[in-house]
Amino acid sequence: MTAIKSLVVLDCDSTTIAEEVIELIADAAGTREEVARITTLAMEGRYDFAESLNARVATLAGVSDSVFQRVASAITLNPGFAELVDAVKARDGKIGVVSGGFMEVLDLFLPGTGVDVWHANTLEIEGNSLTGRVVGEIVDAAAKAKYLRAWGEQFGIPPEHTIAIGDGANDLEMMRAARFAVGFRPKPIVREAADLVAEHSLAEAISLLDKL
Template sequence: HSIRRLSRRIPGSDLADLDRNVEGEKPIEGNHRRPPVCLEFQVGGRDVDFSALKETLLSATSEMGVDIAFQKDDLFRRNRRLIAFDMDSTLIQAEVIDELARKAGVGDEVSKITESAMRGEIDFNESFRRRVGLLKGLSAEFLQGIYENLPVTEGAPHLIKVLKSMGYKTVILSGGFTFFAEQLRKRLGMDYMFANELVMADGHVTGEVREPIVNGQRKAALLGEIAEKEGVRKEQVIAVGDGANDLPMLGMAGLGIAFRAKPLVRKEADQAISNTGLDSILYLLGYRYEDFPA
């Protein structure tokens, strides 16, 4: 197994903390002439409770402001071939439907529907339809203005560029809207995009969405279909997301990564990244800083 400590810089005091947690081990990677982003430890031995070790290490992440990844070193660590991302709050640092509602003056109404769904009073699909209904009348020009101000997540363009250079297929699987996701796919040079399509008439949103709705189960099903089409094994699939509706695809992937996610998602996912950019995922795949093209 390997332990990777990811952060923007690694003070010496933090190394001492890690030494106390992994007694007798030492980093096998690290360039001390500049602040490293990743330190890697190899751990093993007989009668080791790896679950307990992982729990101990992860408990330190919030306090130290770092990410600690505990992984099994196996054939698939550097042999992944397909990666899928949620869009909202993952590839971009915004929730598009909230941005649309806020700018359209219906933010409070949309929030009430969202809260009702979270309480289990209505299911996701119905809540989604109701929220889209409140967007009726918005123009394509209005939507474009929202898109042009969406902030792309730190490290996303670099990550996609590196993965594409290594032959990965890259996918957006979003519960958001195709209007935004397709433009982002083209901007980042990604291969596939699936999201919800707003029905438009005369250049304006009708308040309807085309079926089927891309919810959590649909994301997982689509990811399986893409993997089959590309001839990729489940173990070679990576999924990255932040919300509860990403859990199905995170669970079906060989490596599920919670990115700046809700507590439940961080707990359930194979790995969690909360303090660094998206391109730190490359370290989880066994690559070093020196391996990354500029």
């Protein structure tokens, strides 16, 4: 069998990892309950993602940037992630993670996992404390799709050899841009759009690699 060079792009929070990073940071600010409520609305598609992100990040103002290391050490990769990475690499493929979360955390835990490229939001920090604002472009649904296409071009992998994996409304455009869409423990709006639903393990997506 000829190996197919593929690109698999995953959402981060509740897909690549078990946690919602912003909720872990919100623990330090004492705002987790409010942040979790807004996150749920956004992932169900009932709250504009950019607006919801700004509202959640605003509650983090004043938190020390030392929180990033604590959060990174608490992160758990979801079942099957390592197996999926190994399967993609065995086919000379690439793995990307694109997140509505934060580069400050991804930069700490993704190196060494086999992920080739990643992108997320950047938090504004002044005097070693979070300001409650995001710097630059917000990674919303359109941005996720843009990065899937851009990484495909970067690695010379056409759209028909791509898979997108996500769980929430913010992943839908990325999933539409890929050849196959995988919903991992997805919200109902994502379940309807998925070619495959993985309830237990990210390794369930491996079967699609040989269909590209």
